[in-house]
Amino acid sequence: MNKLLPTSSAGSLPKPVWLAEPETLWSPWKLHGDALIDGKQDALRVALHEQQVAGTDIVSDGEQTRQHFVTTFIEHLNGVDFNNRKTVKIRDRYDASVPCVVGPVSRSKPVFVADAEFLRQQTTQPIKWALPGPMTMVDTLYDEHYQSREKLAWEFAKILNQEAKELEAAGVDIIQFDEPAFNVFFDEVNDWGIACLEKAIEGLKCETAVHICYGYGIKANTDWKKTLGTQWRQYEEVFPKLQTSNIDIISLECHNSHVPIELLALIRGKKVMVGAIDVATHSIETPEEVASTLRAALKYVDADKLYPCTNCGMAPLPRSVARAKLSALSAGAEIVRKELSAT
Numbered sequence: 001m002n003k004l005l006p007t008s009s010a011g012s013l014p015k016p017v018w019l020a021e022p023e024t025l026w027s028p029w030k031l032h033g034d035a036l037i038d039g040k041q042d043a044l045r046v047a048l049h050e051q052q053v054a055g056t057d058i059v060s061d062g063e064q065t066r067q068h069f070v071t072t073f074i075e076h077l078n079g080v081d082f083n084n085r086k087t088v089k090i091r092d093r094y095d096a097s098v099p100c101v102v103g104p105v106s107r108s109k110p111v112f113v114a115d116a117e118f119l120r121q122q123t124t125q126p127i128k129w130a131l132p133g134p135m136t137m138v139d140t141l142y143d144e145h146y147q148s149r150e151k152l153a154w155e156f157a158k159i160l161n162q163e164a165k166e167l168e169a170a171g172v173d174i175i176q177f178d179e180p181a182f183n184v185f186f187d188e189v190n191d192w193g194i195a196c197l198e199k200a201i202e203g204l205k206c207e208t209a210v211h212i213c214y215g216y217g218i219k220a221n222t223d224w225k226k227t228l229g230t231q232w233r234q235y236e237e238v239f240p241k242l243q244t245s246n247i248d249i250i251s252l253e254c255h256n257s258h259v260p261i262e263l264l265a266l267i268r269g270k271k272v273m274v275g276a277i278d279v280a281t282h283s284i285e286t287p288e289e290v291a292s293t294l295r296a297a298l299k300y301v302d303a304d305k306l307y308p309c310t311n312c313g314m315a316p317l318p319r320s321v322a323r324a325k326l327s328a329l330s331a332g333a334e335i336v337r338k339e340l341s342a343t
């Protein structure tokens with residue numbers, strides 16, 4: 001990136017009301033067949049336009065073509081039976097009905113590559129594409145076949161690597177793996193989680209990111225956050241190993257979270273997508289609030305490695321709120337850019 005402090009969002013943006021029920025996760029589509037294909041592409045165009053109007057520098061599809069950041073990818077794979085469902089505890093936090101792994105997992109065709117090509121045709125700006133991380137995929141399934149979280153994650157990492165290579169060829173500049181599970185299963189992250197992530201990015205020449213957050217602003221997550229105490233030190237468990245990994249960018253939560261900002265020192269040298277927008281509240285940050293989060297991060301991250309971002313995806317928010325938050329992010333980044341160029 002030539003521009004200092006390039007802004008982006010962590011991933012999902014709200015969908016238009018004609019495509020899916022707003023402010024809902026796993027919201028069913030309102031269109032079917034060819035109308036749904038057209039509708040998803042139109043929504044992607046709108047999401048891109050909204051980012052451009054808001055001044056977002058690194059744009060994405062806003063995840064308009066997927067129902068959910070993990071499930072939609074898994075739906076396209078062999079070996080997972082969506083009619084055979086079991087209730088499991090996701091991220092040690094809340095019960096969910098999930099599909100079963102019943103045989104070897106594989107990808108018979110690309111999942112998001114056509115969508116990425118479509119986005120690439122619409123803009124010359126840098127584009128970021130999000131995929132679920134291997135550990136978070138494993139944590140969203142019941143496994144009858146491998147009966148080993150590590151083995152299943154390794155198989156997913158190989159599949160993700162195939163998809164990532166094709167996304168890169170489609171012109172994606174940054175491929176991001178969403179790993180909220182990294183904030184929960186520390187021993188597994190250090191034993192095999194980061195190794196699986198490195199398998200997923202093997203051979204890639206584009207930039208790679210891992211997004212580790214405290215989740216969407218849904219009740220299960222806000223209830224969980226209340227149990228975490230006054231200092232959220234989860235990042236401390238996984239940052240040292242991530243610092244020595246091949247991942248280029250770490251995307252994390254800052255604004256309004258109880259993450260001690262000095263934990264950023266543990267990933268010194270990495271590029272950091274700093275969450276300066278809280279996705280768990282409808283109140284809009286002021287540009288000055290965004291700027292003060294970025295200034296705090298600048299004590300631990302070199303200016304040319306700091307990427308202002310949102311704490312997490314904004315799919316469950318009203319569209320007007322998401323738009324205003326993206327604009328605040330751009331305005332806050334501009335304040336700090338001016339300060340940096342004046343010194």
Ligand SMILES: [Zn+2]
Pocket residue numbers: 010180211212213214215216311312313
């Ligand atoms: Zn997130």
